[in-house]
Amino acid sequence: MTQSINAIRRPAGATVSLFRNLKRHIVVFFAVLGPGFITAVVDNDAGGIFTYSQAGARWGYLPLWTLLPITFLLVVTQEMCSRMGAVTEKGLSDLIREEYGLRITFVMLAALVAANLTNVMANFAGIASSLELFHVSRYISIPIAGVLVWMLIVKGTYASVEKIFLFACSLYICYIVSGVMVKPDWKEAAIYSVRPVLMFDPAYLTMVIGMVGTSVAPWMQFYLQAAVVEKGITVKDYAESRVEVIVGCIVMSVIAFFIIVACAGAIWTVRPQDISDATDAALGLKPFGEWAYLLFCAGLLNASFFAACILPLSTAYTVCEGLGFESGVNRRFGEAPIFYWLFTGLIVVGGGVILIPGFPLVKMILLSQVINGVLLPFVLIFMILLINKKRVMKEWTNSTLYNVVAWSAVVVMIGLTVALAAISIRDAI
Amino acid sequence: MAETLTYLYLTELLGLVVYDLKGRRIGKIRDAALVPVIDPVRVDRFLIGSGWTWLTVRWDQVESITLDGIRLKDEVLTPYHADEYILRLVRDLLDQQIIDAQGRKVVRVTDATFDVRDGRELRVMEVDIGMRSVFRRLTQGILPRSWIRRLQEPISVSSIPWEFTNILEPDPHRRLRLNIKTNLLERLHPADLADIVEDLDPEDREALFEAMDSEKAAEALSEVDPDIQASILESLETEKAVEILEEMTPADAAAAIAELNAETSAEILEEMEGEPQEEVRELLEFDDDTAGGMMDTEMLVLPGDTTVEQARASLRSTEDLAEHCNTVFVSGPGGTLSGAVPLARLLAAAEATPIASLASTPVIQVPLTADEDEIAELFDKYNLLSLPVVDNDGIPQGVIKVDDVITALRRR
Numbered sequence: 054m055t056q057s058i059n060a061i062r063r064p065a066g067a068t069v070s071l072f073r074n075l076k077r078h079i080v081v082f083f084a085v086l087g088p089g090f091i092t093a094v095v096d097n098d099a100g101g102i103f104t105y106s107q108a109g110a111r112w113g114y115l116p117l118w119t120l121l122p123i124t125f126l127l128v129v130t131q132e133m134c135s136r137m138g139a140v141t142e143k144g145l146s147d148l149i150r151e152e153y154g155l156r157i158t159f160v161m162l163a164a165l166v167a168a169n170l171t172n173v174m175a176n177f178a179g180i181a182s183s184l185e186l187f188h189v190s191r192y193i194s195i196p197i198a199g200v201l202v203w204m205l206i207v208k209g210t211y212a213s214v215e216k217i218f219l220f221a222c223s224l225y226i227c228y229i230v231s232g233v234m235v236k237p238d239w240k241e242a243a244i245y246s247v248r249p250v251l252m253f254d255p256a257y258l259t260m261v262i263g264m265v266g267t268s269v270a271p272w273m274q275f276y277l278q279a280a281v282v283e284k285g286i287t288v289k290d291y292a293e294s295r296v297e298v299i300v301g302c303i304v305m306s307v308i309a310f311f312i313i314v315a316c317a318g319a320i321w322t323v324r325p326q327d328i329s330d331a332t333d334a335a336l337g338l339k340p341f342g343e344w345a346y347l348l349f350c351a352g353l354l355n356a357s358f359f360a361a362c363i364l365p366l367s368t369a370y371t372v373c374e375g376l377g378f379e380s381g382v383n384r385r386f387g388e389a390p391i392f393y394w395l396f397t398g399l400i401v402v403g404g405g406v407i408l409i410p411g412f413p414l415v416k417m418i419l420l421s422q423v424i425n426g427v428l429l430p431f432v433l434i435f436m437i438l439l440i441n442k443k444r445v446m447k448e449w450t451n452s453t454l455y456n457v458v459a460w461s462a463v464v465v466m467i468g469l470t471v472a473l474a475a476i477s478i479r480d481a482i
Numbered sequence: 483m484a485e486t487l488t489y490l491y492l493t494e495l496l497g498l499v500v501y502d503l504k505g506r507r508i509g510k511i512r513d514a515a516l517v518p519v520i521d522p523v524r525v526d527r528f529l530i531g532s533g534w535t536w537l538t539v540r541w542d543q544v545e546s547i548t549l550d551g552i553r554l555k556d557e558v559l560t561p562y563h564a565d566e567y568i569l570r571l572v573r574d575l576l577d578q579q580i581i582d583a584q585g586r587k588v589v590r591v592t593d594a595t596f597d598v599r600d601g602r603e604l605r606v607m608e609v610d611i612g613m614r615s616v617f618r619r620l621t622q623g624i625l626p627r628s629w630i631r632r633l634q635e636p637i638s639v640s641s642i643p644w645e646f647t648n649i650l651e652p653d654p655h656r657r658l659r660l661n662i663k664t665n666l667l668e669r670l671h672p673a674d675l676a677d678i679v680e681d682l683d684p685e686d687r688e689a690l691f692e693a694m695d696s697e698k699a700a701e702a703l704s705e706v707d708p709d710i711q712a713s714i715l716e717s718l719e720t721e722k723a724v725e726i727l728e729e730m731t732p733a734d735a736a737a738a739i740a741e742l743n744a745e746t747s748a749e750i751l752e753e754m755e756g757e758p759q760e761e762v763r764e765l766l767e768f769d770d771d772t773a774g775g776m777m778d779t780e781m782l783v784l785p786g787d788t789t790v791e792q793a794r795a796s797l798r799s800t801e802d803l804a805e806h807c808n809t810v811f812v813s814g815p816g817g818t819l820s821g822a823v824p825l826a827r828l829l830a831a832a833e834a835t836p837i838a839s840l841a842s843t844p845v846i847q848v849p850l851t852a853d854e855d856e857i858a859e860l861f862d863k864y865n866l867l868s869l870p871v872v873d874n875d876g877i878p879q880g881v882i883k884v885d886d887v888i889t890a891l892r893r894r
Contacts, residue, residue: 142683150577155619287713376616377590
């Protein structure tokens with residue numbers, strides 16, 4: 054009787070070439086694509102689009118220079134978050150709790166929920182107003198959008214939801230097309246992209262502060278790190294993940310550039326003026342063709358809807374993680390009740406208030422700027438402290454040079470956000 | 483006078499004032515510690531903050547514990563100095579991650595509940611997570627203790643019995659001194675354990691795999707996500723990594739090694755011995771989405787004239803194989819594959835029957851280069867449980883089982 058536990062005989066021959074290495078990098082890049090890209094692009098939500106439209110309509114091409122420093126600030130802060138996520142495989146609220154205790158975490162999370170709730174409101178308002186341009190009543194659009202958002206997240210898995218988000222990212226191309234259709238003065242746009250213009254005009258300074266101040270929001274830091282962890286990105290894939298973060302930030306700035314340029318070309322060249330919301334900007338594009346107008350509206354709808362999905366999701370994630378409740382879209386309702394209730398509550402309240410006639414939405418948005426402004430310094434400082442802890446980050450802490458850059462970026466960010474919060478308080482009174 | 487306590491929360495214990503024999507106030511409780519090598523549940527000492535220094539009091543010096551304070555029997559106070567044998571509940575447990583072996587998940591500790599014996603001895607009963615304990619943590623020090631107890635009543639309890647928890651300690655020396663064992667985890671199903679491992683942070687994963695028995699570690703590791711598999715193997719000492727890999731099937735081991743960085747995989751292959759090393763090396767030559775990459779090389783191939791009785795005997799002699807084998811293969815002239823006999827048929831047949839007569843022919847088989855889709859289609863079409871893989875000469879090389887196909891399909 055013979056019994057063979059077989060082995061294969063085959064000549065060995067390693068075929069690892071440079072090409073294969075490059076191929077690996079590209080494959081891994083697409084595998085890690087998601088967190089950084091989505092976070093940066095969602096930064097251009099209804100509020101962001103309004104800020105950029107307003108800047109272009111009132112100041113033309115002058116504000117374009119702020120986009121370079123904004124990209125830089127965004128890259129520095131986002132890179133640290135994704136690095137922490139990849140190295141520790143824990144979320145930001147998790148780390149803050151582990152190192153600084155439950156109480157401080159709770160206070161931060163409470164502020165985050167408040168700020169994000171008003172943000173959700175702003176984005177549902179964006180959905181309502183963009184669809185009203187297509188003559189859809191908000192009493193129809195808001196409930197449908199709310200249900201869609203809820204279904205998308207609850208019925209999806211992390212992978213499927215991320216694919217839809219990436220698709221939504223690609224729809225931002227609407228802005229690029231409508232920007233081109235307006236036929237702006239490209240030469241001016243190119244010059245002012247790299248030539249900083251400083252004026253001590255209070256309105257101009259407010260605009261600059263507004264643009265930079267809204268570019269980094271507390272929720273982004275929490276969302277990005279959580280998404281990196283949920284996606285299972287580890288130190289191994291970190292090189293590609295860093296590239297992904299940087300590419301995302303650049304794409305975000307390119308979109309902002311086209312929004313500003315579109316409004317500069319369509320509105321500012323006719324007559325510099327203030328606009329009251331993003332749909333005003335869309336209407337301003339109408340003389341340049343029906344398509345430019347429609348695409349701008351579609352872009353706003355897409356951005357608002359996208360942010361209305363991400364914000365409640367990110368909030369629910371962060372809170373549950375920090376307080377130790379079950380969370381994640383890969384878990385079912387019964388397994389993570391608090392996660393889903395919080396998520397549902399944010400959508401219902403955030404969308405619901407838009408349907409209340411006479412609801413002080415503008416005041417709420419100013420309030421959210423204030424809360425963000427108060428919260429962001431704490432988040433950024435905790436981040437830098439955490440990322441410099443050897444015990445937490447091992448050999449992945451910041452280098453001295455990077456720390457100098459990071460601290461400067463954080464100080465600038467804090468200064469501008471606090472200034473923005475102060476302006477918001479002034480406006481609200 | 484406060485009533486006798488039956489339970490006490492760690493959050494309530496913290497900040498309790500300690501009085502000595504003569505009723506003099508010594509300070510407030512800052513932490514409590516267990517000495518697991520002596521007793522795994524009894525609070526052995528209390529750490530008291532008094533002015534600028536910390537003092538230690540042993541459990542047998544305590545006269546009574548109430549919500550109004552702790553009274554001592556004597557005046558003996560020892561200054562606190564760090565001791566590797568103690569598990570400090572606030573420092574080492576609160577807000578840290580532990581494994582809930584009963585619920586099979588990783589949780590973060592918000593509070594702990596003590597059972598109070600004779601009004602003076604504390605024993606850790608449960609670790610608390612969830613809303614109720616968060617409420618206690620947040621209100622402690624702001625509201626009186628007795629109010630908090632009443633106010634928390636409506637919130638549902640979420641706790642894990644202490645004996646079902648597993649603390650994680652990255653330092654191997656301290657792990658030994660704190661008497662942390664992994665028995666509880668080793669009793670879990672490898673797939674559940676793999677889920678837990680995926681939820682841990684890299685340091686704790688390493689700690690767990692260092693401490694676990696190699697066989698259990700291998701079973702769990704086979705079920706873990708490939709990326710995490712690689713980071714675990716890279717973090718372990720080469721010796722331990724090899725020990726674990728040798729316990730895995732050659733196919734699983736090869737899949738794990740394929741994900742490692744070049745340096746580690748070379749070191750590991752160097753360390754591995756004899757037959758497993760050779761098989762793994764050969765398997766590494768195939769792409770994971772071909773038959774060669776998916777197959778397991780452990781299979782039982784017997785000549786056609788083998789009797790059922792002999793076949794059963796050879797199954798018995800290869801225990802490892804028997805565990806996940808569902809078909810015995812029959813070889814014909816020149817060692818080529820000529821038939822397949824499902825185990826059930828082998829059980830039912832008379833002992834003297836030659837296995838060739840039980841075999842279903844023609845046997846469905848694939849070449850080493852067959853791709854994933856082709857294989858999945860065959861499994862679907864012929865309702866297969868396992869599919870033999872043959873080389874160009876028709877010699878059996880390995881077998882693909884239905885669970886390998888499911889894994890491959892799920893990965894898409």
